[in-house]
Amino acid sequence: MEFVLGAETLDGGEQVTSLTLPTARLGPFDPASLTTGTFGVHAKATSPVGTGGQDIGHDLDRPVTAARLDDHGDIVLELGHGAGTLGYADDRGRNFRLDLAYTVTQNAPLRRRGRPVPATPFTQGPLVNPEVDAFGHHMSRSGMKYRLYSPAAGSGRRPLIVWLHGAGEGASLPDGYYDNETTLRANRGALGFATEEAQAIFDGAYVVAPQCTSVWMDDGPGFAPLIHEIIRDVRRTHPVDPDRVLVAGCSNGGYMSLKMTTVYPDAFAASVPICGVVAGRADGDPPLIPDAELAAIGTPTWLVASLDDDTVDTRVNTVHAHERIPGSKMTLYDEVVRHGHRFPGHASWIYVARNDPSAGGVHIWQWMAANRR
Template sequence: MDKVLSRRVALVTAAGVTAGLAVPGVAAASSTDASVGFTLDAETLDGGEQVTSLTLDTSRLGPIDPASLTTGTFGVHVEATSPIDTGGQDIGYALDRPVTAARLDRRGNIVLELSHGEGQTGGGTLGYINSKGRNVRLDLVYTLTQNAPVRTRRGRPVSIGRFAQRGLVNPEVDAFTYHASRSGMKYRLYSPTSGHGRRPLIVWLHGGGEGASLPDGYYDNETTLRANRGALGFATREAQGIFDGAYVVAPQSTSAWMDDGPRFAPLIHEIIRDVLRTRPVDPGRVYVAGCSNGGYMSVKMTTVYPATFAASVPICGVVAGRKEGDPPLVPDAELAAIRTPTWLVASLDDDTVDPRANTVHAHELIPRSEVTLYDHVVWNGHQFPGHWSWIYVARNDPSVRGTHVWQWMARKHR
């Protein structure tokens, strides 16, 4: 499991504590000059990845009394900046992050739970650059200060001398390994931990904001998994149970799929062939799904490679021209010729991609296709932009005639 190292390291002296110096309120505390490292613990929410807690490597300081930990024991400050030029747009932030709980994990390390949630500012690991149409992973610098000593179980007060930021840890993301095809297209691959015999392969094609920005030298092979739960949903225990263990591959475009679909199609197909050659994959159970730009590319793949996929799930995808008067990205004749079982998904309040000119139109032309149209995108009480209908597929919500989309896919064989 890979761990992506943070680009900068913060070293901070604990508040009011230096070796040999008596300070009111902390004079009785034992201090350690040793640097205590901490990791950034992250989770990919439906609206993007956020740092949800910090884990301090304090187990070696001796058994700590959890009763000595409060939400005010440590202060947390973060500064986030873009790794590439934004053209003047400020996509970062600098603020204090509220600690909502302080506890010990099973190893005896201190865990600081941080306030987080959909739409909250300050927890996100990504920033969106409007002029480039890209998400980038922000450089995060976390600063910790200790406001009060902690105590060991024997009652000894301890104040930490310095803190050192370590890596960003997201178990769901880290379960996908890094790869690159011979043509140079990067991709992440999830390998199943259960199942029998040859396994299915699910190809997830990301949206426009998750491609590379090659003019800036930015090709991270990460934002495909950190920006939303599209690929991660298929690697969850629920999905893996439905598919009886499936490989999940998430290629990353060098720009945006819609920039040149006919050129990208064989590059994606090469990755599929690589996985088929190196993993025990059933060639009759290869599925493709994608959102927005990736919804377009999911449709395109079934027109270019009609015999490859057992099923396709294009989400809020584009088939019409980019603007009025442009030729369609997927002509009507190609849509009508699709024979891959197809289930289209969109939300009617999508103001980024017109659902009627694209999803509804494609459904009317693709033979025997299914379609799910939502009024709004709402999950766990939070309303998202209408374009984000991939959230429903990542949660296996769409259903027709009592069958949900993951089960429908899993039953399809080529």
Template sequence: MVTAFNRRTVLVTGAGLTAGAALPGIAHVAPAGRVGFTLNAETLDGGEQITSITLETSRIGPLDPAGLTTGTFSVHVKATSPIDTGGQDIGYDLDRPVTAALLDRHGNIVLELSHGEGQIGGGTLGYIGSKGRNVRLDLGYTVTQNTPVRLRDGRPISFAGFRQGRSANPEVDAFSYHASRSGMKYRLYSPSSGRGRRPLIVWLHGGGEGASLPDNYYDNETTLRGNRGALGFATPEAQSIFDGAYVVAPQSTSAWMDDGPRFAPLIHEIIQDVLRTQPVDPARIYVAGCSNGGYMTVKMTTVYPTTFAASVPICGVVTARRAGDPPLVPDAELTAISTPTWLVASRDDATVDPQANTVHASELIPRATLTLYDHVVWNGHQFLGHFSWIYVARNDPSAGGTHLWQWMAGRRR
């Protein structure tokens, strides 16, 4: 087997069966050409994973789905970091179990892959501890054909090889790429429904989704692949509640907490860009963010007290980062916040002390609402306590019989 790698493409020749090969019990296997394949990704609550592979076989002819089994093809992946990790191994090199093989409506073979929260080997991101950043891994997938597939007329088919193509995540791909005049990148979701001027939701990512400029790494994608924070507001459920909302996700050039006062005007510039180019209702601009972005969410309402109709800081930091440092958001600024605010955190958050930060802020921000969970559990999987943004992405917090998204949508400046 000969395999040639580059960052986005893998070319495999001589994989498994060769064209025209003779197999035990089969007199002749009809040859077929090399087949491209797409990596299908989904952003789970714990981050993006490759969940299936689509082999582009529609041009081959009518295939018999009855001949496809989980053993017809094997899948292997090697994942590596695109930048120097300082010696940390954040990749993997392993087989991906095929859980189902089927035909889609176009006649392409789809290989469903074992995946799930916390499962190693499916993730598209790697976290570099020394940099405090997630990066998109370079994925090299190898597909091997173990047994022939059959046409509906019974003829067996083998393929000359397989060629890796693009990675497709429909939710992420629905956000368009942009950069402000100051150079800060952002992704923008534009609603497909709704009339008149639309609301705008600003999502501010956590520390792991910022850029790493010393490594020339500024991908404008991990903000949507690291968790469902921004994606949640682009789901049909959220769009129905907000009557069609724009969702903008700026990406920091480092971490928001590194220099909040400098980043605030850059985020505001992006908001102004969207207001200028899209039919956005300036009275319905909402800001939400997690962790580092939870801090920045609070900071935005102190710097721009009349911009936002509602604010949702999630497991954010307001206290000093280190002993002896001043608080990131002083108590006087918290008590002066006039934006309606709903704070969310989990009591078992071991990354950001919820009592010293979220609870403290909720006690000082006038008329603030607080949702404090005991643990972060979704669909039976318990996440780290810091991951309380999962609840916001699923519209779980509620108070007085009203859920968070409905509360946001009902606020106007």
């Protein structure tokens, strides 16, 4: 019988957080015979590509923190955190979806009226992440892949939110790796806008997440028309309000969200660049977005970053851009902390995915939703 891997995209990336064993067909058994020690879980994860000797996977026992029956009578094993579905290859600067091999071992019998229920072997089934699976797979006519979330049916035209991922979520074409997945599994950037809370604020919004074939910063002016083509495709096939197209992105995607408003100055109702890059990629390089382009941005812009970001210098990028974009807003955090856990300072997108930034009593999602082109 196949068990299901239940995954969640947490603030630090996707993890397998539960297993569901199809035990309903075995019939009822004594609840007392199901404990956290009844089954053991082992996880082995390996890279789908060569990584030059770097081990980006894992090989470990997963602690079972709870064991229960669901409404169908199947056993759900809840797992402790600590084993992601992605691995970051340093030599590629990319996240890759790991090949997962989970093994379930029955350590003690389930019992019915005191007698053991015959043991049944379990084999690994699909990986299920409801939030990720709610985004459909698509490809533009130019060959750029993207994921699209569609809101619940309703009347009238809806906003469209364009999420542009960071450098680690792009494809690695030399490896034949273009998965259209890591954009939704590496962080909650796009997923946050598809939550019930966000959808209520935006009165139902489409959310589109293109996946770059490399890194947006490699050729922002070249990628901009490809993103714009995807926006046109979604507008043509769905009831999108052309006056409520919004763009947001983190890091490499923060740069690209700004670049989109310089290439298409009349296309967007608002822009949210998070820990984005405008300076040169290295000391002495020309800026990716010159001051004259920043000063010409007319799209309402709210920049977000953390001062302890040690990947992108906040002052020479976010603060510099804010000082030059007319009327822009800016939220600077001292650090990135959620539920008592301190994340790397570069991960300030966590705050936007939770609608945390605010100014004058207005939070960032409400501000986005209120803007019109």
